[in-house]
Amino acid sequence: MRIDEIIAGSSEPVFSFEFFPPKTAEGERNLFAALQELSKLDPAFVSVTYGAGGSTRTKTIEIVKRLRDEFGLEAMAHFTCVGATVEQLRGTLDEMRDAGIDNVLALRGDPPAGQEQWRKTEGGLEFSRELIEMLDAGYGFAIGAACFPETHLDAVDAESDLRYAKAKVGAGAGFLITQLFFDNAFYYDFVGRARAIGIEVPIIPGIMPIANFQQIKKFTSMCGASIPPALMAELEARADSPQAVSELGLSYATLQCADLLAHGAPGIHFYTLNRSPATRAILSALRLMRPWDRRRLASARTPAPPPWPAGARRPARPHVPGSRCPAPGARR
Known part of the structure; x- marks a missing residue:
């Protein structure tokens, strides 16, 4: 089933999980063990990333098919323009279509390992917008794209980045999934500005529960996402205790998701890093809390409330020169 139709037809927020193709047999066993647990939560859909430089093309398609056929999950394949000519891209898309895949997340992608700057492949595409145009013209996929509440690192400024999202x-x-963020004001500001320029598709926040302090510092420094100073101080105070960091990360993500859902987010896309415990705990708590019901109650009392808190404004974010985002949540 098409993800855009799943979102449009749901009367409640949609929850989804992102996975990446493992590089080892042990990693694959761990992934499918996590899937056994996470599939019990009945996600609206799941997605599988596409390695830097298109390095996991075959594996991505294989895993998407297994998720659908063995677990009964609606699965979306990530797809990038990196390292392929237009002819090669069409060949992969034909393979996806023949495999019965209905949903594709179209991304520019990261450069291959060892290549610091993005370079267009000769005979290939330069922008994800071009890939989306190819998908829309010749295939029947539901198409998702990425957006950046804190602005893509390659963008000239926030407004040009927003205009590019509109072009996609x-x-x-048919829907957008955000890069990871830890301050909801970024999301509320982005949604408000997006609606103001005529972007009407669902904008699903992407959330990565913090499980490892060094890992999350690396991810955020590479992709330009910021960690609020108060959260950073609490993480630093627990730096010597991995368990304490994980517990804080789980609690923070639960509160973050609850706030997003209470203010009208259409769902949550979890960057799972192929692990299940944190995502299971957070989603179970959210379904018990049902924070989206608060918005429904408010709507019954007050006509047309805005989809973001009053007074929310865009915080400044640190500039990270010359950096790019890693595979988990990598977007353009």
């Missing part, structure tokens, strides 16, 4: 929607993207 105009090219055929």
